[in-house]
Amino acid sequence: MKRVLITGKNSYIGESFRKYVEANHREEIQIDVISVRGNAWKSRDFSVYDAVFHVAGKAHADVSHVSEAVKQEYYAVNRDLAVAVAQKYRSERNGFSQFIYMSSIIVYGHTHETIQETTPTNPSNFYGDSKLQAEISLRQMSNINFQILILRPPMIYGPMSKGNFPILVKMAKSFPIFPKIDNQRSMLFVDNLSEFICQIIAFRLHTNIYFPQNKEYVNTSCLVKTIRDSLNRRTLLLSGFTGIINCFVKQHNGFGIYADKAFGSVIYAKSLSSNSAVRLNGYQVVEFDESVRRSVL
Template sequence: MKRILITGENSYIGTSFDAFMKQYQDDYIVDTISVRDDEWKQKDFSLYDAIYHVAGIAHADVGKVSKEQQELYYKVNRDLTYEVAKKYKEDRKDSFSQFIYMSSIIVYGDNVSIRKKRVITKETKPNPSNFYGDSKLQAELKIQPLADDNFQVCIIRPPMIYGPNSKGNYPQLRKLALKLPVFPDIPNERSMLFVGNLMIFIKEMISKCYYTGIYYPQNVEYVRTSYLVKEIANAHGKKIKLVKLGNWGVYLLSYIPGKIGNLTNKAFGNLVYEKTNCSIAIYDFSETILESERKTE
C-alpha cells in the first residue's frame, strides 16, 4: 500500500485528486495538508511514498498586481515549493521518494496569436512573460538539483485544465455557450487537459514510479474554441450556430493593442504541445464536456 500526501488541501487539483483516489482505498492512503502557515513543518513526511505538491498562487490579472503581491508569488510558488521538497527529502533520508510538482505551460510565456500556430516541443526553452510564469519556472529550477537515485522530482507542465466546477477560461466560455445563439468558427487549435485525464496520469506516475523529469500531459485531441463552446451548449440541449461569415472582424480585433486584442488572441489563439506519449486518450473530447457539465454545480 502506498501513502500519498497532497499539499494544497482546498485547491481544485488537490481536491479532485483526493476524490478520484477514493476508489483505490485498498491500495493507496491519501492525506491532504494545508501549507498556508508553518504548521506543516511539524508534519512527518517520512510516512509518504509520494508528495503531490499543488499548493501555490494561481494566475491573476498580472497588470494589476503590486510589487508586494509579486514578491508573494515568488515566496509561495518558488520558495515554499523548495522548502516542502527539501523537508520531504530530509525526512525520507535514503528511502525511495517521489516529489511531484504542479507547474504550468505558462513557463513558456502567454504569447498566443489567432494568426499563427505556436507549437511547444521538448526542445522549446521556457520564456516566461510575467512574474507568475517566472515564479513557477524558478520553483522548477530550485527543486531539480534535489533529485537523485532515491528522490524523484517530477515536474508537470499542463496546458489549460478543465472539468466540473473548474476555474479560469473554461467557465467564461461556458457562459458564452449558454447565452449566445451564434459563435465565430475560428480554426484555431489549443492543447487542453481534462481533469479526469490528469488524475489518471498522476496515479499512473505514482504507481509506476516515473523517473525524474518534466512531463506534458494533454488530451489526445487539440481543441478548437468554437467546438468547445458548441459541445458545452449541446450538453445542455441548446443549439448554437457556428459562423465563419464574420471571421474577418475577429481577426481585425486581434490587431487592436491593449485589452481587446489580448482577449481576442486569448480566446482564439493557437497554442499546442506537440503530440507525445503524454497525450491521454482515456476520455474523448465530447465525453469530457458531458462529464464536466453534468457535475458542475
C-alpha cells in the same frame, strides 16, 4: 499500497485527485491532505510518504494591475514554499520518493507555435516566471532517491473548475450564434490528469518534465458547440470572423490577452505527452464529449 501526501488543502486539482483516487484506486493509493499555510505543516512527519503532490500555489492574477508586493507573494508561494516543502520531504524520507510539482504551460508565455521538446521557456509575466523559477530550484534538488517530477499541463477543466473554462461556459450559454474560428488548443480534463498522476506514481517515474494533455486538440468554436449540445441547445457557427479576431489576438493590451486566451492557438506536440511507461492513450479515462458534459452539467 502507496502513500501520497497532497500539500495544499482545498486546491481544486488536489481535491479532484483525492476524490478520483478514492473512487478508482482506493486499493493502491492512500491519500492524506494537509494545509501548508502558516507553520503547522512543518511538524508533520513526511517520511512515511512514497510521494508528495504539491498543489499549493497562487494563480489567475490580473497581471496588469498588481503591486510589487503582490508580485512577491507569487514568488513566495509558487517558488519558495514549494522548495521549502521539497526540502523537508527530502530531509525526512529514506528510499525512493517522488515530489510532484504542478507547474503550467504558462512558462512558455504567449507562444502560438506548436510547443516541442526544444521550445524554450519564455514566461511573459511574474506568474509564469514564479513557476519557472520553482522548477529550476526543484530540479537542482533531485538525486537517485529523490525524484522531481514537474507537470506542465495546458488548461485544466472539469466540474466546478476555475480559470478560463467557466468563463467560456458562461459565454457559450449566452450566445447561440458564435464565430467559426480556425484555432487549436491543448486541454486536459481533470480526471485524465488524475489518472496520469496515478500512473506516474505506479510506474515510479523519475525526474523529468511531463506534459499531460487530452488526446485531441480543441477548437474554440467546436468547444462552444459541444458545451451547448450538452445543454440541448442549438448553435449557429458563422464563418468570416477569423481575420478580425486574429487582429484582436495580436493586440498588446488587456483586450488582446483575453482574445488570445479565447481564440489563440497553443498546443503541445503529441509526442511530448507520451513516454515509455505512460502513453497518451493510457490515461484518457474520459472522452472529450463526455468530459465536457460532466464539466457543464
